[in-house]
Amino acid sequence: MAALTLTPAERKDLRGKAHHLDPVVLVGADGLTPAVLKEADAALKAHGLIKVRIFSDVRDERAQALILLSETLNAAAVQHIGKLLVLWRPLPAPVKPVADSRMAGPRVVKILKFSKSGNHRPQIKKVKVFGNQRVTAGGEIKRAKPRVTSVKKRAVD
Numbered sequence: 001m002a003a004l005t006l007t008p009a010e011r012k013d014l015r016g017k018a019h020h021l022d023p024v025v026l027v028g029a030d031g032l033t034p035a036v037l038k039e040a041d042a043a044l045k046a047h048g049l050i051k052v053r054i055f056s057d058v059r060d061e062r063a064q065a066l067i068l069l070s071e072t073l074n075a076a077a078v079q080h081i082g083k084l085l086v087l088w089r090p091l092p093a094p095v096k097p098v099a100d101s102r103m104a105g106p107r108v109v110k111i112l113k114f115s116k117s118g119n120h121r122p123q124i125k126k127v128k129v130f131g132n133q134r135v136t137a138g139g140e141i142k143r144a145k146p147r148v149t150s151v152k153k154r155a156v157d
Contacts, residue, residue: 003070003071003077004070004076006076011078014086017049018051018086021051022051023050023051023052024050024052025039025043025053027056028055031056031061032069037072040069040073040087041073044073048090048091049086050086052085055083063080069085073087075087075088075089076088105130105131107129108126108128109126109127109128109135111124111125111127113125125139129141
């Protein structure tokens with residue numbers, strides 16, 4: 001897999017976004033083990049932009065680790081400052097559930113009732129609402145009324 005390449009403007013934008021991040025992956029004395037690569041891959045899948053801290057004192061080893069991480073994980077090397085490495089990979093598209101898999105059924109709805117004098121806390125009530133019911137603006141549960149059809153259509157049915 002080849003590492004992703006970024007334009008200087010994209011790299012600058014990602015550096016700004018990564019500024020407030022904490023390191024997610026820590027590389028110890030053993031170096032880049034398969035477990036570290038697996039964790040870095042999982043972090044990239046979850047976040048897209050991550051910081052990696054390497055506890056090595058040799059700068060060349062850290063530079064080689066950045067290159068190795070970016071090539072093996074198919075990520076872009078954004079920044080290398082001291083013992084911190086910043087990697088970016090676009091997030092995978094979220095998997096949408098199939099529309100037919102959602103079953104209709106009762107659902108739990110929270111109803112918030114405010115006190116009439118504004119001095120008390122609002123009351124929170126959890127209510128189960130069925131498919132033929134709706135919650136009004138006042139917090140009451142009402143059944144859905146059957147649709148009004150014309151006399152002619154009722155005669156046909």
